Amino acid sequence: MKGHTDIRDLASSEGKEVLVRGWLYAKRESGKIRFLVVRDGTGYLQVVAFAKEVSPEVFAACGTVGQESSLEVRGIIRREPRAPGGFEMGLKELRILHSAVDYPLTPKEHGPEFLLDHRHLWLRSSRPHALLRIRNEICQGVRDFFYDRGFVLIDSPMFTPAACEGTSTLFETDYFGEKAYLTQSGQLYLEPACMAFGKVYCFGPTFRAEKSKTRRHLTEFWMVEPEVAFAELPEILELAEDLVCSLVARALDRNREDLKVLERDTSRLEKISKPFHRMTYDEAAKILEDPAIRARSDAQGAPPFTPGGDFGGFDETVLTENLDRPAMVTHYPTDIKAFYMQPDPANPSRALCVDVLAPEGYGEIIGGSQRIHDHDLLLARIREHQLPEEAFKWYLEIRKYGTVPHGGFGMGVERVVSWLGGVKHLREAIPYPRMLHRLYP
Amino acid sequence: MKGHTDIRDLASSEGKEVLVRGWLYAKRESGKIRFLVVRDGTGYLQVVAFAKEVSPEVFAACGTVGQESSLEVRGIIRREPRAPGGFEMGLKELRILHSAVDYPLTPKEHGPEFLLDHRHLWLRSSRPHALLRIRNEICQGVRDFFYDRGFVLIDSPMFTPAACEGTSTLFETDYFGEKAYLTQSGQLYLEPACMAFGKVYCFGPTFRAEKSKTRRHLTEFWMVEPEVAFAELPEILELAEDLVCSLVARALDRNREDLKVLERDTSRLEKISKPFHRMTYDEAAKILEDPAIRARSDAQGAPPFTPGGDFGGFDETVLTENLDRPAMVTHYPTDIKAFYMQPDPANPSRALCVDVLAPEGYGEIIGGSQRIHDHDLLLARIREHQLPEEAFKWYLEIRKYGTVPHGGFGMGVERVVSWLGGVKHLREAIPYPRMLHRLYP
Numbered sequence: 021m022k023g024h025t026d027i028r029d030l031a032s033s034e035g036k037e038v039l040v041r042g043w044l045y046a047k048r049e050s051g052k053i054r055f056l057v058v059r060d061g062t063g064y065l066q067v068v069a070f071a072k073e074v075s076p077e078v079f080a081a082c083g084t085v086g087q088e089s090s091l092e093v094r095g096i097i098r099r100e101p102r103a104p105g106g107f108e109m110g111l112k113e114l115r116i117l118h119s120a121v122d123y124p125l126t127p128k129e130h131g132p133e134f135l136l137d138h139r140h141l142w143l144r145s146s147r148p149h150a151l152l153r154i155r156n157e158i159c160q161g162v163r164d165f166f167y168d169r170g171f172v173l174i175d176s177p178m179f180t181p182a183a184c185e186g187t188s189t190l191f192e193t194d195y196f197g198e199k200a201y202l203t204q205s206g207q208l209y210l211e212p213a214c215m216a217f218g219k220v221y222c223f224g225p226t227f228r229a230e231k232s233k234t235r236r237h238l239t240e241f242w243m244v245e246p247e248v249a250f251a252e253l254p255e256i257l258e259l260a261e262d263l264v265c266s267l268v269a270r271a272l273d274r275n276r277e278d279l280k281v282l283e284r285d286t287s288r289l290e291k292i293s294k295p296f297h298r299m300t301y302d303e304a305a306k307i308l309e310d311p312a313i314r315a316r317s318d319a320q321g322a323p324p325f326t327p328g329g330d331f332g333g334f335d336e337t338v339l340t341e342n343l344d345r346p347a348m349v350t351h352y353p354t355d356i357k358a359f360y361m362q363p364d365p366a367n368p369s370r371a372l373c374v375d376v377l378a379p380e381g382y383g384e385i386i387g388g389s390q391r392i393h394d395h396d397l398l399l400a401r402i403r404e405h406q407l408p409e410e411a412f413k414w415y416l417e418i419r420k421y422g423t424v425p426h427g428g429f430g431m432g433v434e435r436v437v438s439w440l441g442g443v444k445h446l447r448e449a450i451p452y453p454r455m456l457h458r459l460y461p
Numbered sequence: 462m463k464g465h466t467d468i469r470d471l472a473s474s475e476g477k478e479v480l481v482r483g484w485l486y487a488k489r490e491s492g493k494i495r496f497l498v499v500r501d502g503t504g505y506l507q508v509v510a511f512a513k514e515v516s517p518e519v520f521a522a523c524g525t526v527g528q529e530s531s532l533e534v535r536g537i538i539r540r541e542p543r544a545p546g547g548f549e550m551g552l553k554e555l556r557i558l559h560s561a562v563d564y565p566l567t568p569k570e571h572g573p574e575f576l577l578d579h580r581h582l583w584l585r586s587s588r589p590h591a592l593l594r595i596r597n598e599i600c601q602g603v604r605d606f607f608y609d610r611g612f613v614l615i616d617s618p619m620f621t622p623a624a625c626e627g628t629s630t631l632f633e634t635d636y637f638g639e640k641a642y643l644t645q646s647g648q649l650y651l652e653p654a655c656m657a658f659g660k661v662y663c664f665g666p667t668f669r670a671e672k673s674k675t676r677r678h679l680t681e682f683w684m685v686e687p688e689v690a691f692a693e694l695p696e697i698l699e700l701a702e703d704l705v706c707s708l709v710a711r712a713l714d715r716n717r718e719d720l721k722v723l724e725r726d727t728s729r730l731e732k733i734s735k736p737f738h739r740m741t742y743d744e745a746a747k748i749l750e751d752p753a754i755r756a757r758s759d760a761q762g763a764p765p766f767t768p769g770g771d772f773g774g775f776d777e778t779v780l781t782e783n784l785d786r787p788a789m790v791t792h793y794p795t796d797i798k799a800f801y802m803q804p805d806p807a808n809p810s811r812a813l814c815v816d817v818l819a820p821e822g823y824g825e826i827i828g829g830s831q832r833i834h835d836h837d838l839l840l841a842r843i844r845e846h847q848l849p850e851e852a853f854k855w856y857l858e859i860r861k862y863g864t865v866p867h868g869g870f871g872m873g874v875e876r877v878v879s880w881l882g883g884v885k886h887l888r889e890a891i892p893y894p895r896m897l898h899r900l901y902p
Binding site: 170194200 | 467469485501503529531559561564579585589590593594596601604621632633634635639653654659672681690691859863865895898900901
């Protein structure tokens with residue numbers, strides 16, 4: 021038996037005899053008929069064995085072969101609307117390549133810790149499969165979006181020399197006798213690059229040593245960060261909108277089957293379009309200070325919103341729950357945001373920054389800003405924040421030689437994937453999640 | 462002055478007045494004419510100022526404006542075959558946005574340490590610019606190649622729990638009280654994934670804590686690794702060939718200008734096509750054992766080739782120097798290769814593996830193999846290598862449930878970029894190189 025066909029390509033083989041190779045996903049029987057569901061990574065195929073059409077050995081094997089055995093099946097492809105993919109195979113020959121006994125992940129419900137301990141096998145199940153196929157599209161979608169717009173990929177370093185904003189959430193390593201820290205953002209390295217290439221982006225792993233156990237935290241996650249020379253806040257907002265819209269459209273276009281497996285309400289995603297809702301921090305704060313909202317927050321035991329402070333999960337949910345599109349909250353108080361954010365010239369207590377909040381309570385997916393491009397203002401901010409001036413020497417130099425306004429943002433890929441896939445926990449949106457108590461497999 | 466035009470798009474503006482914004486790359490004068498070369502990240506534009514066509518202030522500014530000042534120039538675009546890009550601008554208006562004084566990187570020669578210390582500015586120079594644009598194409602080319610062939614991106618973790626092959630070249634970090642190590646390869650994590658998705662790849666940073674100062678080593682570099690279920694060695698060779706050919710063709714197609722800046726002999730690249738030269742390790746060893754080669758090795762002070770041992774830089778050069786296409790060396794001795802490589806059933810002292818050597822002495826760009834898919838053989842090899850069995854429990858499990866032959870390879874992106882760009886040192890092929898004594902900027 022030579023020359024196999026991928027299950028996703030079977031439509032063109034209707035009426036023909038083909039060979040499919042893969043693994044046994046499920047089986048059932050009904051009298052003289054036995055059904056095998058075979059998966060090969062590209063799809064699922066229902067294989068039908070009639071007692072009178074195959075050898076007694078093959079028919080017997082169809083009854084005894086274990087879940088996740090690897091096998092080759094040969095037979096005729098025919099249309100069958102009730103089968104997954106719309107086609108099934110009438111079995112002629114079966115070859116079991118490797119027999120699996122007592123596969124640990126049975127169709128019954130397993131707890132999340134058990135599943136995460138078996139992530140190397142759990143990847144074969146339909147939900148992780150669907151979600152990681154969405155991740156695949158989103159990652160390629162991000163790359164295509166920036167490549168097509170002339171952005172140059174500038175991979176930022178993973179090892180950084182200085183603990184720029186305190187060491188409390190940094191992973192540290194011994195770097196040949198020096199201390200090095202794992203990156204939390206490539207932004208500082210992109211700013212010089214955008215002065216060289218105009219428009220740049222990085223897209224790689226980032227690290228946070230947070231002792232947090234919430235569903236919104238991973239210690240290792242992938243972030244895409246564009247940075248654009250001459251861009252001011254309005255252009256950054258537009259870039260963020262365009263990126264998110266293109267990714268939603270791509271998933272709706274290319275992940276229909278995956279979204280169905282995840283039982284995602286795609287009507288919610290179909291409403292995502294430009295322009296997103298825009299509100300300032302002060303407008304958002306007014307909503308959150310409403311007594312009715314306060315009462316709800318108290319009733320749910322959520323930490324109450326403090327005027328001038330950052331938003332919590334409850335606050336983000338309140339701000340987006342009645343919206344069908346993401347909300348872009350701009351102009352946060354300068355003193356709760358990073359030192360490099362450009363203060364609004366019209367009101368320096370507010371920063372030219374944006375957080376993009378996904379609808380349906382999925383929370384922040386993007387954070388960005390215009391950066392301070394004036395050397396002396398940036399130096400003053402570094403001193404105010406009591407940051408190590410020497411470590412920022414090279415960063416300050418970008419403001420000494422032909423400085424221009426510029427800005428960008430960071431988007432957490434797992435947050436977007438979990439929003440699009442409709443899963444609440446980020447750990448499902450990355451192949452091998454790393455969390456406070458999770459470093460295996 | 463609103464609405465700017467990117468320099469790369471100027472061809473469609475011939476005869477029109479446009480605004481270009483960017484930085485002063487160079488200037489010169491000749492009597493009543495002053496020339497500015499402006500760069501904006503998308504290209505270089507020659508701007509010509511005639512004393513009688515601009516105001517005395519603008520003409521004076523054209524003489525005094527410092528290198529890397531940021532500016533806006535407005536004027537008419539006209540064809541000029543001698544100018545970079547084939548067009549120049551007749552200047553009407555000049556606006557200096559930020560005046561740069563004493564830019565450190567002057568057109569004179571600087572030493573590599575000085576340049577690396579100023580990497581944040583050096584990115585603006587023409588060579589790094591060209592090389593990183595090639596990197597941009599190669600990275601997108603890799604993504605497109607695998608995406609278009611139905612591979613699913615499976616980002617492998619950066620944090621790994623066990624020091625699988627000894628700790629001597631691993632970076633270690635404290636992971637909430639446990640020890641974690643930075644990844645050297647995603648392969649072990651891709652093998653389970655290819656059993657779920659059929660064809661997968663990862664493409665991310667990898668780390669080697671090698672105290673090596675050669676031009677061929679970085680402590681942090683990007684590697685792409687495909688892994689394919691059901692694939693045996695011949696299929697892996699073909700995939701490697703196809704990938705390399707597609708990347709060479711892409712660079713030749715889309716990086717013509719960059720290759721010219723680097724003065725790359727593109728006729729050498731144009732010869733790269735399938736099939737690559739194939740030789741076994743034993744055939745290669747025979748070449749290296751030739752007395753004339755030995756004499757050359759001795760004369761150059763290169764470490765002599767030891768039969769049964771691995772190849773050194775001199776050996777790789779010898780094997781490829783007369784070839785116009787890459788060489789694929791297969792069937793290395795099993796005992797000098799990794800524990801997971803499938804022994805050749807016809808001769809178990811040799812492994813079903815491949816190293817791809819680039820021509821012109823650029824050395825190894827790809828290493829790959831078929832993997833052991835038999836559980837008991839893999840277990841025996843783990844024990845022979847005295848590896849911690851417990852740490853490989855999950856990896857062994859992949860051989861317990863529907864195991865199938867599979868294989869893949871790893872390709873170092875900086876090695877490919879430096880080969881294509883014709884630069885000898887990997888440090889130029891990554892935006893912010895990290896080496897033994899280099900963690901800044």
